[in-house]
Amino acid sequence: RIQHFLLGYEDLEICPRHRTCFLNLCRSSKWAYLPLRTADDESILVRCTLPIATPMRRACQNRGIGVRVVERGGLPIWLHRYRMRAGLLLGGLASIFLLYS
Helix, strand or coil: CHHHHHHCEEEEEECHHHHHHHHHHHHHHCCCCEEEEECCCCCEEEEEEHHHHHHHHHHHHHHCCCEEEEEEECHHHHHHHCCCCHHHHHHHHHHHHHHHC
């Protein structure tokens, strides 16, 4: 999804005994997530955007729901990784400018 790329995303693993509590929490808080799959040990993996993931993890921690971050990605994560390398951005922009001129 383009939304997950632009806003960033986190894949969260919910432990098996807290699946129902997690789904009830998401429904009552009206948080959107994308169900990915069920893992081998019956835990579920969900994907949500970064603006939703932080309060979601905080609420899960307050309720004692076991949540683990499996993967993070998207444009904000990529830009944060290369924040100290402004030369790459300037070089890319200069090459695009030279190609079009």
